[in-house]
Each structure stands twice: as C-alpha cells, then as structure tokens.
Amino acid sequence: MGTRTLHVTNTLTRQLEAVQTQEPDHLRFYSCGPTVYSYAHIGNFRTFLTADLVVRVAEAIGWKVSYVSNITDVGHLTQDDVADAGGEDKMEKALHSKEGEQFQNVWDLARHYANAFIDDWDRLRLKRPLVWPRATEHMREQIEAVEKLIESDHAYVTPTGVYFRLSSFPDHGKLSGNRDKEQLKVAVRDVVQDDNKEHPGDFALWKLDDKHLMQWYSPWGWGFPGWHIECSVMAMKYLGETLDLHAGGEDLVFPHHESEIAQSECLTGHEFCPYWIHTRFLQVNGEKMSKSKGNWYTVRDLVDGRGVDPVALRYALISVPYGKPNNFTDQTLKDAARNVERMREARSVAESASAAQVAGEDVVGGRLVELYDKALDAMCEDLNTAVALAQALEGAKLIRESLTDGGSADSAKASLLFLDQIDALLGIAPPVETAAEALAEAEPVVEGKPIAEWIALRTSAKASKDFATADQIRQTLDAAGIELRDTPDGVIWKRKTSM
RNA sequence: GGCGUCGUACCCAAGUGGUUAAGGGAAGGGUCUGCAAAACCCUCAUUCAGCGGUUCGAAUCCGCUCGACGCCUCCA
Numbered sequence: 001m002g003t004r005t006l007h008v009t010n011t012l013t014r015q016l017e018a019v020q021t022q023e024p025d026h027l028r029f030y031s032c033g034p035t036v037y038s039y040a041h042i043g044n045f046r047t048f049l050t051a052d053l054v055v056r057v058a059e060a061i062g063w064k065v066s067y068v069s070n071i072t073d074v075g076h077l078t079q080d081d082v083a084d085a086g087g088e089d090k091m092e093k094a095l096h097s098k099e100g101e102q103f104q105n106v107w108d109l110a111r112h113y114a115n116a117f118i119d120d121w122d123r124l125r126l127k128r129p130l131v132w133p134r135a136t137e138h139m140r141e142q143i144e145a146v147e148k149l150i151e152s153d154h155a156y157v158t159p160t161g162v163y164f165r166l167s168s169f170p171d172h173g174k175l176s177g178n179r180d181k182e183q184l185k186v187a188v189r190d191v192v193q194d195d196n197k198e199h200p201g202d203f204a205l206w207k208l209d210d211k212h213l214m215q216w217y218s219p220w221g222w223g224f225p226g227w228h229i230e231c232s233v234m235a236m237k238y239l240g241e242t243l244d245l246h247a248g249g250e251d252l253v254f255p256h257h258e259s260e261i262a263q264s265e266c267l268t269g270h271e272f273c274p275y276w277i278h279t280r281f282l283q284v285n286g287e288k289m290s291k292s293k294g295n296w297y298t299v300r301d302l303v304d305g306r307g308v309d310p311v312a313l314r315y316a317l318i319s320v321p322y323g324k325p326n327n328f329t330d331q332t333l334k335d336a337a338r339n340v341e342r343m344r345e346a347r348s349v350a351e352s353a354s355a356a357q358v359a360g361e362d363v364v365g366g367r368l369v370e371l372y373d374k375a376l377d378a379m380c381e382d383l384n385t386a387v388a389l390a391q392a393l394e395g396a397k398l399i400r401e402s403l404t405d406g407g408s409a410d411s412a413k414a415s416l417l418f419l420d421q422i423d424a425l426l427g428i429a430p431p432v433e434t435a436a437e438a439l440a441e442a443e444p445v446v447e448g449k450p451i452a453e454w455i456a457l458r459t460s461a462k463a464s465k466d467f468a469t470a471d472q473i474r475q476t477l478d479a480a481g482i483e484l485r486d487t488p489d490g491v492i493w494k495r496k497t498s499m
Numbered sequence: 500g501g502c503g504u505c506g507u508a509c510c511c512a513a514g515u516g517g518u519u520a521a522g523g524g525a526a527g528g529g530u531c532u533g534c535a536a537a538a539c540c541c542u543c544a545u546u547c548a549g550c551g552g553u554u555c556g557a558a559u560c561c562g563c564u565c566g567a568c569g570c571c572u573c574c575a
Contacts, residue, residue, distance in 0.1 A: 014503085034575070047575035090573065177502045178571065227573090249575025254502085256574095279575065280504080281568090288569080319523090320512075324505075325568070331510060335524045342523095345537075378513090386513055390522035404538060467533055474535075485536050 004061045004380050006054070008245070009323055011253060011276040012175055016382055019275050021244045026064045028239040029054060030273075032231060032248035032256070033132070035072040036113035037094040041296035042317060042328065043282035043289045045124060047249040049314065050279040050322040050383065052126040052427070054247065057379045060425050068238045069129040070231060071117070073110040073136050074214055074224055092213050106213045110136075120299040123310045124317075125427045131238055135230040139216050142225045142233050145267060146205045146218075154266040155205055157220055158196035162206040164226075166199055169262045175276060176254035203259050205229050228259035232272070236264065243273040250278040279322040285329055302333075307481070307495050312337035315428050318385045339393060343429040346396035347419050351432055353403045353412035360408030364398055368418040371395040372425075379425060392422045392429065444495070446480040455484070455491050 006019045006027075021027050031051035034040045040048075051069065058065045075091025091106045103109040114134070121128070135142075146162050149155035154168045166172050173179035204226035206218055215222045235243055241264075248257060257276065264272035282289055289296045302308040316336035320326035371391045378387035399415045423429040443451055454473055461469040474484055481496045 032575075035573090040575085044575045050575095173502095176570075179502090250504095251570065251574055254571060281575075283568085286567090324512095327511085329510085331524075335511065339523060341537090349538090384513080386511090386523095387521075390513070393522065400538065462533080465533075471534065483536075486532080486534095487537075 004376065006057055006061065006063075006380050007382055008054075008275060008277045009382050010274075011278050012274070017275065019245060021063070022242065025062060026066070027054075027058045028066045028242075028244045029058075029068070030231070030235040030239055030243050030246050031067070031069045031129075032246075032252055033069045033071050034117060035075075035090060036110050036117055037075060037090045038099075038113060039298040039300060040113075040117050040120060041289065041298050042302070042313065043296065044249075045120070045126075045299060046282045046317045046322075046326060047247075047279040048121070048126060049124070049318050050277065051247045053318065053322075053379065053383050053385065054245065054277075055127050056425055056427070057376070057383065060376055060421075061380065066239055067127070067129040068131050068133065068235065070234050071114050071132050071134045072227075072230065073114060073134050074230070075106060089212070095213070107136075116300075123299060123303060124314045125311065125430070133234040133238065135225070135234075136214070138230065138234055138237065139225070141237060142229050143206075143216075143218050145229055145233050145263070146225070148267055149205065149263065152266065154263075156198065158194075159208075160194055160196050161204050161208045161223065161226075162220055163197050163202040164205050164259065164262060164266075166201045166203075166262070169266055171265065172258060172262050175258050175261060178254055178258070203228065203255060205263070228256055229263060231256070232260050232264040232267070235260075235273075236268070241268045242271055245275045245277065246273040247277045247279070250280050253278055277322070280325045282317070283325055283327045286327055289328075297328075308333060309337055309340060311428060311430055312340045315340050315389070318426070318428075319389060321385050322383055339389070340428055342393065342400070343396050343419070343422075344432075346399040346415070347429060347432055349400055349403045350412050350415035350419065353407040354409060354416060356406060356412075357409050358406060360410065362408065362410035362414050364402050364407075364411050364418075365414030367398060368395050368414055371398075372418055372421050375422065375425060385426070388426060389428070392426060395419075395422065396429070444480070444482060446477055446482065451477070451482060451493050455493065458484070459491065 007016050008019060009015065010017045019027070029051070031048065031054075033048070034044050048069070051067075055065050055067050075089035075094075091109060094100045095103060095106055095109055100109060103112060118132075146155060149164065150157065150162065153165070155162055155164050205228075206220060206223055206225055208221050208223040209215065210222040212222075212224050215224055235246070246257070246260075261272050284295055284297070287295060299310070299313065302313055303310050312333065313336070316328065316332045317326070319332065319336060326332075371394055375388040375391035378384040378391065395418050399418070403411060403415060419429045423431070445451075446454060454477055458470045458473040461467070461473070477484060477493070478496075482493050483496050485492050485494070
C-alpha cells in the first residue's frame with residue numbers, strides 16, 4: 001500500500017495520467033448521476049459502475065474517498081433553449097406518458113424514480129456515495145451562483161432568462177475540443193432560436209417560465225435553473241472549489257461538462273477539476289442504446305423480468321474497460337453469468353474446506369497474492385477490468401483445482417481472503433450468504449407442488465432405481481425453468497435465466 | 500462541415516517495439532456420474548482489417564485505403 005496510484009485517461013489531455021490529489025491520499029470525486037424521469041437503464045449503470053470502480057480502486061490503494069453523485073430531479077427542456085419555453089420538459093413528458101399516469105405530479109414522479117434508482121444501485125452492488133445531492137434541494141445555492149455570475153459579468157439577463165456569456169471564458173472548449181466559436185455557431189444554429197442571446201452558443205443558467213411544473217422564485221422571476229449549474233454548485237458545496245476527479249458518460253463532455261467548467265471557473269477564478277473521465281456508451285446488439293430509440297433495458301427488466309443474476313449483470317457491464325464501447329448482447333450476459341457462477345463455486349469450495357479444519361500447508365496463498373496484486377495493478381492502470389477479471393478467474397480456478405477434493409484450513413483461509421479482496425475491488429465474488437438469500441426468495445411451485453416435494457419424489461425414485469421417473473421429474477422442472485443439480489451435499493435447484 | 504474513438508480466433512477481450520499473441524465464453528475429445536449438471540484434463544490465432552513505410556526487430560510507430568462507431572442537439 002502507498003506505492004500504487006490511480007492512473008486514468010484524462011479527457012482534458014487525452015493522456016494516461018497519474019491522478020495527483022490535492023491532499024495526499026484523499027480523493028475528492030464527483031460523478032454525474034441520472035435524471036430521474038424514468039427507470040435508469042443498464043447503459044446509465046455502466047457509467048455509474050465506472051465511478052464505483054474508481055472508488056473501489058482508490059480505497060484498495062489506501063486512499064480516503066469523498067464521493068458525491070447527484071440526482072437530477074428537475075426536468076430540463078428536451079430542447080435546450082426553445083425561445084418561448086413552451087417546449088415540454090422531460091419530467092413533464094414522462095408525467096403525461098402512460099406510465100406517468102400513476103403519479104400525482106412531477107414531484108411524486110421524481111421521488112418514485114429516484115427511489116427505484118437507489119434500489120437498482122444497491123442490487124448491482126454499487127458503493128453508496130457520501131451524499132446523493134438533489135437539484136431541487138439546492139435551489140438557493142444555484143440562484144446565488146447565477147447572481148454571482150451576473151455580478152461578475154459572466155452572465156446576462158434577458159426577457160427569457162439568464163444566460164452564460166461564453167465570450168467571457170476563453171477556455172471554453174478545452175475539454176471537448178470544440179474551440180472554434182464560429183463552428184459552434186454553425187452547429188447550434190439549427191436548434192437554438194432565442195434571439196435574446198448574445199451568441200447562439202451561450203447557455204441557460206436560469207429559464208423564466210411561470211407555467212413550468214417545477215418552478216421557483218428568483219430575482220428574475222418564476223422559473224427553473226439551467227441544467228448545468230446544479231452540478232457545479234453541488235460538487236463545490238460538498239467537495240470544495242477544486243475537485244480531484246470528475247466522471248460521467250461520454251455524451252456529457254459537451255455541452256454539460258464544458259459548461260460546468262465555464263461556470264465553476266468563472267465563479268471561483270481557479271481550476272474546477274484537473275482530471276476528467278468519461279465512460280463510452282453501452283451498445284445493445286451493435287446499436288446505440290438510448291431512451292429516444294426505445295431499445296433500452298432497465299436493471300429490473302433483466303433481473304425481475306428475465307431472472308438474470310444482478311451480479312452477472314454487473315460483471316457484464318464492467319467486463320469491457322470504460323474507455324471502449326461495450327456491445328451488450330445475450331452472449332455477453334451468458335458469459336458473465338458463467339463466470340460469476342465460477343466465482344461462487346470457488347467461494348463455496350473454500351467455505352467447505354474452511355469448515356473441515358484439515359491441518360496442512362497453505363498451497364495456494366502465494367499464487368493468490370500474486371494474482372490479486374496483478375488485478376489491482378491492472379485496475380490502477382486506467383481501470384483495466386478485462387485484465388483484473390482475468391486474474392480473478394484464474395484465482396478462482398486455482399481455488400477450485402486445489403480445494404475441490406478437500407484442502408487444508410490454511411489454504412481455505414488464503415482462498416477466502418483472495419475472494420474477499422477481489423470482491424472488494426470488483427464486486428463480483430459475493431459472500432455465500434448473498435447467493436443463499438437470493439435463492440431463498442419464494443420457493444417456486446411447479447404443477448401444484450413445491451420444488452422440495454418434487455425433489456423428495458425424485459430422490460425416492462432414484463433410491464428404488466426408477467430412473468425413468470427421476471428423469472421425468474427433472475424434465476418437468478426443467479420445462480418450468482428450474483434446474484436440478486445432484487451434489488455430494490444433496491440436491492440443489494436453481495432458476496435458469498431466460499436469455 | 501468540426502471534434503474524437505476503434506478494427507486481434509466462431510463470440511467477448513488483453514497485449515501498444517523484442518522469450519511460445521493473457522483470460523473468458525462457445526465448440527470438440529476425455530475423467531467422473533444411473534443420467535445430467537458441476538468440477539478437472541486435453542485441443543482450439545505462425546497471426547493481429549488491407550497496402551506501403553520506419554526499424555536488426557511491429558499487432559504495437561508513421562502514411563494511405565477500406566470498414567465500424569460516438570459527440571457536436573435531450574441523453575450515462
């Protein structure tokens with residue numbers, strides 16, 4: 001410990017760099033969270049998992065981590081700056097959708113999806129941040145920030161709202177490379193129609209709109225904050241004026257993060273954040289997954305709807321390093337499920353060997369320490385999950401090889417330590433209790449009989465050598481999506497995932 | 500039009516100047532099992548999209564060609 005450090009590909013420089021924290025061994029880390037107008041999809045979670053891995057690696061190398069991830073619960077316009085503000089916002093749109101009918105109002109809707117989001121977060125075993133600040137709970141801070149920007153001439157008031165004056169911040173474009181202002185003008189000309197703005201690229205800090213479903217009173221009248229200001233304000237409130245590392249999805253590079261930098265640096269007069277990382281999109285069957293296309297999966301679609309092990313889903317989502325697109329397919333999920341199964345197998349073999357208390361040498365510890373070190377090194381090197389997972393699997397294989405037919409208590413102890421460390425680092429080798437709990441939920445009933453009864457019937461059929469009946473029962477359960485496995489410790493059943 | 504990423508076996512993917520090109524899945528063979536599953540053993544890229552160049556030496560560096568993709572506009 002102490003000799004390793006975290007390296008990331010910094011979006012600002014496009015270089016692999018060692019993260020130098022302002023305070024030694026203390027990482028101040030902000031990760032952009034979701035807008036809660038619907039259930040978060042697995043692509044959202046790929047990004048949140050990148051942040052999760054940053055936290056895990058930082059902790060593994062002995063850093064203290066101050067981790068903040070926001071929840072955007074204000075509906076922003078679907079088109080950034082429609083002049084008359086008559087365009088529906090995302091929340092409002094969601095409220096008027098079929099699924100939205102169950103909610104009393106937008107506040108109710110936001111609360112519902114925020115709660116669902118946190119449930120999914122926990123199910124995928126993401127570490128919780130220090131705080132989950134919400135935009136609606138930081139309105140005063142946002143208004144104050146806008147006022148400050150106006151005072152310092154970085155923003156101006158118009159009849160439609162308050163806008164950030166891009167020309168007042170020469171560094172605009174340093175993150176995305178969109179430095180050419182004329183180019184920017186061309187690019188946005190088609191969309192932006194507000195003639196009150198000085199430059200088409202100027203973005204909204206406050207939108208005046210007394211018909212908006214969520215509105216607050218400001219010095220400029222009733223309205224709501226611009227999308228970008230919340231992150232600047234909340235990040236600085238909880239982490240200080242300069243962060244160490246800021247993360248988000250690749251689509252946020254421009255305009256969101258670019259705008260965050262502009263606002264924040266104009267507010268404080270110094271650098272907002274020296275290191276930025278962006279997670280590439282998750283694709284589904286080779287196509288971009290997006291809410292507008294409607295081809296997205298939520299965590300609950302897969303876990304509740306198709307019986308996918310949440311840990312397997314987590315594995316699938318982190319199996320490709322964050323800097324490359326990950327093409328999510330049924331095969332990805334199957335591979336992941338298989339690998340998680342092997343981690344669990346190793347855990348259960350080690351638990352049995354540990355319980356048996358056999359004396360003898362530790363024959364695996366040395367190798368497992370090497371493998372863990374390699375995994376941690378890989379994670380420190382720009383979160384190379386592909387290599388880290390390979391080490392995890394190799395370790396699990398070694399454990400199964402060495403302990404399946406019994407092994408010493410010392411070997412078992414070293415194995416369990418390895419699995420715990422790997423789980424702390426990657427979250428893919430859960431303790432047995434978790435698996436047992438997962439299986440303990442509602443025992444399924446097939447053709448009127450609980451599983452246990454079927455198993456008993458089959459066991460007695462086997463005892464009397466009536467293998468035809470035994471196989472018949474296996475098939476019946478198989479058709480109902482239940483798989484039986486004969487083990488030395490008895491018969492166990494598991495739910496097959498439908499993929 | 501501007502900014503940027505990528506192309507490694509049937510599939511996912513590591514490797515970014517130098518011993519036999521990680522690992523996983525799938526597939527085939529075997530041990531075990533009443534059967535099955537699991538587990539274990541074995542097999543599975545003389546080759547890294549194509550073409551040129553630099554080099555003693557390249558999948559790795561440079562150039563071009565072809566192909567895929569992302570952002571620039573709500574999006575993780």
